[in-house]
Amino acid sequence: MPPAPTDADWMAAAVALSQRGRPTAAPNPNVGCLIVQRGRVVARGWTQPGGRPHAEAMALAAAGDAARGATAYVSLEPCAHASPRGPCCTDALIAAGVARVVVAAIDPDPRTDGQGTARLRAAGIAVGTGVLADAARAAMAPWWTRQTRGAPFVTLKLATSLDGCIALADGSSRWITGERARAHGHLERARHEAILVGRGTLLADAPRLDVRLPGLEARSPKKLLLTRGGTAPEGWTAVASPESVAGVDSLLVEGGARAASAFLAADRVDRLLLYRAPILIGGGKAALGDIGLADLAAAHGRWSLVDSRLLGSDRLDVYERIRKE
Amino acid sequence: MPPAPTDADWMAAAVALSQRGRPTAAPNPNVGCLIVQRGRVVARGWTQPGGRPHAEAMALAAAGDAARGATAYVSLEPCAHASPRGPCCTDALIAAGVARVVVAAIDPDPRTDGQGTARLRAAGIAVGTGVLADAARAAMAPWWTRQTRGAPFVTLKLATSLDGCIALADGSSRWITGERARAHGHLERARHEAILVGRGTLLADAPRLDVRLPGLEARSPKKLLLTRGGTAPEGWTAVASPESVAGVDSLLVEGGARAASAFLAADRVDRLLLYRAPILIGGGKAALGDIGLADLAAAHGRWSLVDSRLLGSDRLDVYERIRKE
Secondary structure (H helix, E strand, C coil): CCCCCCHHHHHHHHHHHHHHHCCCCCCCCCCEEEEEECCEEEEEEECCHHHCCCHHHHHHHHHHHHHCCCEEEEEECCCCCCECCECCHHHHHHHHCCCEEEEEECCCCCCCCCHHHHHHHHCCCEEECCCCHHHHHHHCHHHHHHHHHCCCEEEEEEEECCCCEEECCCCCCCCCCCHHHHHHHHHHHHCCCEEEEEHHHHHHHCCCCCCCCCCCHHHCCEEEEECCCCCCCCCEEEECCHHHCCCCCEEEEEECHHHHHHHHHCCCCCEEEEEECCCCCCCCEECCCCCCCCCHHHHCCCEEEEEEEEECCEEEEEEEECCCC | CCCCCCHHHHHHHHHHHHHHHCCCCCCCCCCEEEEEECCEEEEEEECCHHHCCCHHHHHHHHHHHHHCCCEEEEEECCCCCCECCECCHHHHHHHHCCCEEEEEECCCCCCCCCHHHHHHHHCCCEEECCCCHHHHHHHCHHHHHHHHHCCCEEEEEEEECCCCEEECCCCCCCCCCCHHHHHHHHHHHHCCCEEEEEHHHHHHHCCCCCCCCCCCHHHCCEEEEECCCCCCCCCEEEECCHHHCCCCCEEEEEECHHHHHHHHHCCCCCEEEEEECCCCCCCCEECCCCCCCCCHHHHCCCEEEEEEEEECCEEEEEEEECCCC
């Protein structure tokens, strides 16, 4: 027999479930929940599109009586505040008779922030916290970033040649990366609430910015245009500056160099997707313009490699902004 | 007991030995030789500095009587032409009484080119050929390139930020990459006969271009300056164009953008060393200028990733030029 799964093993499954609500759970956090009874999963849940039902509500409904005496694994502390849209999950867990609740991250929302776990404990339920908290926070990075920093979680996508060009000098950029890298880019679109480009890219490429992956067409995000002028074509929303993006938790900045540089100069980029094709262009359009860097020392220690993979003959490197909190 | 080594296993060791003669064996090929008697290595050899003794001569001298009846593994066909500097290795192998010779690559030098193996066979020695031939050729790429294409094997080194810059706009470039990447760069210098920079780099950085690794200081290569003017400071040799590099089999092009672009435009780069630091510069100096690329389609299919590794927080990707021969 294999060894019995640990709390961390069950929580890893709950965190994986939480990814299913990204970005559809927004503006609510994308949470995952697993209900385990005598070593077996009896129900699973994740935050549904629009943010309701919550992960715990979905899992408890699926579990029915099997929740009594069970352990619930939740990637975020159950909410402790009632809402017109439904009862709070803390009360629902108590009512269902679960014996134990294991929580990854404590909810930073001041309406919960420890009150969920306190109420569970007061009801006689065993509570564990902090299990895979970092992984759970990373899985809900967009919501977490808005909660804790009041800003959307911004991913910057760059697709370059080995020498860092995003186009030839004449502007042609089809194609630098291959099919697999471009398909991966569409998957990233499906994981974001909004995509932003600058006016130059809008005029030069007239990008559709939709998700062209079978089954995910309906996941095409909102389209934002970074423009000082304030006007945008139909179907687009004008945004005057990186600081003024509102109403979304996750934003994918797709280009061009001017928009990318504006977000970097404002230190509003949390994650870099670097797709790189094994080609040399030479004298092409640079990926970035001025980002306000004063000297080389200041450039170091800001980005940490979190993923690296080959997509066909292209390489994808994913970096995250190192922020001291 | 582990399984008995195969011919390919022994040859892999001979090819590894051949690397010891790089670049010191030049202008002779860097060859490796292993002599095996009843499943045991009785002697090893590799081409000595300046090209003599040859690998076989070194191994046979070390083996002495133990070579009688043994198998010799040689990464390049033994030479069949006598030289004022020593007897040919084919005759030496026959005289030593080896029973079998296994060869990786056939010597493209018309003075040997199959005659070495033919004479061994005529003397009653069993001969195998083509074992790890590609690996053996790769290990002596500089010599092989001059033999078959009449040009030196050129490695281009680029050290860039993630956005492909080699310096800030003001020219400062110390440091983009970290200590481990720079140490690796010095190791690459030690593996080349000559290093080349352009006049801009010479004036801006006054590079020493020496090998600053303990024990390898004496391996500092010749210094070439790419310059139309034709004059070079003491200790340097002026080179007017990528096509006019002569007298070396292996050349490392270290910078700057103009020299790199000249070699790429002339299609004289065989290998790319791309050191990339996890920093963004934005609006800095591009790694390359115009390399004569007409359209994006022409950029594809030219470079193949052959190695990728992390050096501290920097990444080194090694690409080789794909040439249809």
